[in-house]
Every structure is written in structure tokens, then in C-alpha cells.
Amino acid sequence: MTQTQHRADHELEAAIIDELAWTPSVDAREIGVTVTDGAATLSGNVGTYPELEEALRAATRVHGVTVTAGEIVVRHADSPADDDLAREATIVFDRRTVVVPKGSVRVEVTDHVITLRGTVDWQFQREAARHAMATLPGVSGIRNLITLNAATVVPPAETQGRIKAALRRHAGTEVPHIEVDVTGSHVTLSGTVSSSAERRAAEQTAWFATGVTAVDNQVTLSD
Numbered sequence: 222m223t224q225t226q227h228r229a230d231h232e233l234e235a236a237i238i239d240e241l242a243w244t245p246s247v248d249a250r251e252i253g254v255t256v257t258d259g260a261a262t263l264s265g266n267v268g269t270y271p272e273l274e275e276a277l278r279a280a281t282r283v284h285g286v287t288v289t290a291g292e293i294v295v296r297h298a299d300s301p302a303d304d305d306l307a308r309e310a311t312i313v314f315d316r317r318t319v320v321v322p323k324g325s326v327r328v329e330v331t332d333h334v335i336t337l338r339g340t341v342d343w344q345f346q347r348e349a350a351r352h353a354m355a356t357l358p359g360v361s362g363i364r365n366l367i368t369l370n371a372a373t374v375v376p377p378a379e380t381q382g383r384i385k386a387a388l389r390r391h392a393g394t395e396v397p398h399i400e401v402d403v404t405g406s407h408v409t410l411s412g413t414v415s416s417s418a419e420r421r422a423a424e425q426t427a428w429f430a431t432g433v434t435a436v437d438n439q440v441t442l443s444d
Contacts, residue, residue, distance in 0.1 A: 377403035
């Protein structure tokens with residue numbers, strides 16, 4: 222690795238530390254940051270799982286960070302037993318019948334890590350299930366193994382056209398440099414964008430297409 226790359230990583234590291242300190246929902250005093258070739262690793266302790274997620278989001282907001290990996294540990298002052306946490310999770314889903322259909326998701330809890338299984342129709346429902354679990358006191362991690370229903374079949378060319386049209390709408394007058402490839406119900410995105418926010422937005426756009434069950438986001442950040 223060149224000396225220039227070392228300096229670039231050092232600058233990114235400093236920027237991430239500043240962004241963590243700037244984020245009011247994160248206590249950055251016990252979070253460490255290392256950056257190698259633009260990939261950031263966060264380590265240390267936080268008090269809740271939502272705080273862990275906010276810390277990871279803060280790192281990805283920094284321009285030039287390509288990947289964010291977390292080695293942060295959630296340390297709860299008073300953690301419920303796994304059985305109690307599983308009961309609370311079940312109650313949450315019983316009350317969220319509009320977003321997540323009742324009975325569509327099963328919950329398992331081991332060492333305060335929640336595993337979600339089942340099948341839903343849309344990615345936003347899958348994300349809603351994960352978000353609902355993240356807010357429960359005592360959660361240290363979430364494994365979202367919920368799958369998407371592949372019953373709705375849409376011709377790949379039609380899906381590709383709809384996603385490209387949506388990307389053009391969202392970009393306004395400037396067409397993003399993103400290629401869309403569709404095989405069955407799987408979408409692959411490639412190309413370059415100028416920020417992590419654009420990369421995430423492109424992936425979210427692909428998930429909105431009817432019948433999509435997987436999105437492989439290979440979009441990279443421009444230099």
C-alpha cells in the first residue's frame with residue numbers, strides 16, 4: 222500500500238470519528254475506528270442495538286467509505302432472559318398486522334440475538350420486522366432470515382425497464398451511471414455513483430419492483 226493510501230485512510234478515519242461525535246444518538250466515547258483501503262471497521266461498546274445501527278449509518282455517510290463492518294458489542298445494563306425477550310417480540314408482531322401479516326414471521330432468541338424466519342411479500346415488510354425487533358430492550362443482534370414470496374412472476378425485461386425508469390425519475394435531469402441486470406426475480410446493480418447515499422437509494426429503488434426477491438448491489442463509489 223502506498224503512503225498516499227495511508228494518508229487517505231487516516232483522513233477517512235478522522236472524518237468518521239468526527240461524524241460519530243456529530244451524531245446525537247451515538248455515544249462515541251467507547252467506539253474505535255480503523256480504516257483500510259476505504260473499508261471502515263467500528264469496534265467498542267454501545268448501550269443499545271439501535272445505537273449500534275446509528276453508528277454504522279454514521280460511518281457510511283462519510284464520503285469515500287466503501288464498506289462498513291461492525292465489531293461493536295451491545296452491553297445492556299439490565300438484560301431480560303431470552304424467553305422474556307421472545308415473548309415481547311411475539312407481542313410486537315401480533316400488534317403489527319398491517320405492515321407485517323400476522324403469523325408470517327417466527328421468532329427465535331439465543332443469547333439475546335433474535336433470529337427471524339418466515340415469508341413476506343415485500344422487502345419493506347422484511348425491513349419493518351427487523352426494525353421492530355431492533356427497538357426491543359435487551360437485543361444484542363438480529364439475524365433476518367425472512368424470505369420473500371416468489372409467487373409473483375414478472376418478465377425480467379419488464380422489471381429492468383421499470384427499475385431504470387424509477388432511477389431516471391429519482392435522478393432528475395442527471396441520469397445515474399447504474400446498470401440493471403435481471404435474471405428471474407434477482408436484480409444485479411453495477412456502475413458508479415458519487416456517494417454511499419446514492420448507492421443505498423439505488424438498491425432501495427430495485428427492491429420496490431414487483432416480484433424482486435434478491436438485489437445484488439455491486440455499485441461502487443467514484444474516485
